[in-house]
Amino acid sequence: MKAIYPGTFDPVTNGHLDIIKRACKIFDKVIVAVADNKDKKTMFNLEKRVEMMKKATKNLKKIEVKSFNSLLVDFAKKENSNIIIRGLRAVSDFEYELQMGYANKSLNPEIDILYLMPNLQNAFISSSVVRSILKYKGDVSHLVPKEILGDLNVYSN
Numbered sequence: 001m002k003a004i005y006p007g008t009f010d011p012v013t014n015g016h017l018d019i020i021k022r023a024c025k026i027f028d029k030v031i032v033a034v035a036d037n038k039d040k041k042t043m044f045n046l047e048k049r050v051e052m053m054k055k056a057t058k059n060l061k062k063i064e065v066k067s068f069n070s071l072l073v074d075f076a077k078k079e080n081s082n083i084i085i086r087g088l089r090a091v092s093d094f095e096y097e098l099q100m101g102y103a104n105k106s107l108n109p110e111i112d113i114l115y116l117m118p119n120l121q122n123a124f125i126s127s128s129v130v131r132s133i134l135k136y137k138g139d140v141s142h143l144v145p146k147e148i149l150g151d152l153n154v155y156s157n
Contacts, residue, residue: 003083003114004076006033006068009049010042011152012056013130013144015122019087022116024062031079032057036069043131048151056145073108084113089123 005023009016009032023030032053036046044052050067057063068075076084084104086097094115101113117123125143133140134152141149 001027001083002029002031002079002081003027003085004031004033004072004079004081005085006035006072006075008035008037008040008042008127009053010040010044010127011049011130011144011148012053013122013125013127014142015087015089015118015125016127017056017145018118018122019085019116020057020060020063023085023114024060026114027062027083029062029064030085031081032063032065033072033075034065034067035072036067038069043134044151052148052151055147055151058147071107073104073111076111077108082108082110082112084111086113086115088115088117089126 003023005020007016020030020032034046034050034053042049046067050065053065057065072084076082088094088097097115104111104113130140130143140152144152
């Protein structure tokens, strides 16, 4: 069975990687779908975000990294998957994810959404926290996969 884990991953964090590893224990294949969301002002362009995700997941055999710029349900249909993975860190995430889940379900009733919680040590990590720390040249080495630290140093120097 194949699942899709979508997000902007701007940049990928240890929290994202935690969810990806958990999804690999459940599914035969996980497509990490990097969104080209024009509504979000990203720190990294789409190509760089895909590259960083590939670096971070290179040792995970069940992972395939792809980008998309369509409705998630259309991407899922194209990839022959009806399972979407989403991460939940806090109650505030749940409200947003519930709304998005219902919207996706209204577009494709066959879609199922599986919500996974990261380990407690990763529960506070978000890409926006990482970007804020980078903006002020802070150390993010404990928040992101070591494979992408070189990519982030450009923004912290």
